[in-house]
Amino acid sequence: MVRKIEGATRIPVPGGKTIDEYVGRVNSGDERISIAHMKAPAGWEEPAQTPEFAEYTLVLSGTVLVEHDGGVTEVGAGQAFGCEPGERIRYSAGPEGAEYVAVCLPAFAPEAARRED
Template structure:
């Protein structure tokens, strides 16, 4: 039977980033896939990670910088970046003035123990 998700689940994280999971381990108990809407405040960053999942990031507004072994990519509104499992990446909002709004789709679903974040 189809699941009708009428509202996301907010997931608290440090640094002021908003995460609203629509599908995934937290909201629907779905381990194969997660879909989350996120808003990263100006100047936000997180530790580098080597996740055990593929992640598609679709930027709605602002800029998402993705640092990787070969340098970095700046992903703007209407653009998408695919980071494959096993790639070491670091996500950040390079703007000191503007938020970055984006959607993230992970397969398998995001889980903290699969993120492979640096300490």
């Protein structure tokens, strides 16, 4: 069945980052996948996490820094990265901030992110 999604739902998060979910548990009720447009200001960072979902991210502008067991990977505009479930990662934005699209399989849920305190 074809479904048109009229717009996103803004999901509030601390630290100045915006999350506009188009597909997922909040906006479309879909638990299989989530697709969200994110904007993170310069210097934004979040706690480390070990998510229960795979995450694929396409960076539209700026830089996303991904800290992982192998070091830090810098991902710039026009590049993408993927993380498998169970990998410990920590995201932050570069000095110019970042705009990106994240896809999670299954859909993102705060408890499934398993963020550290």
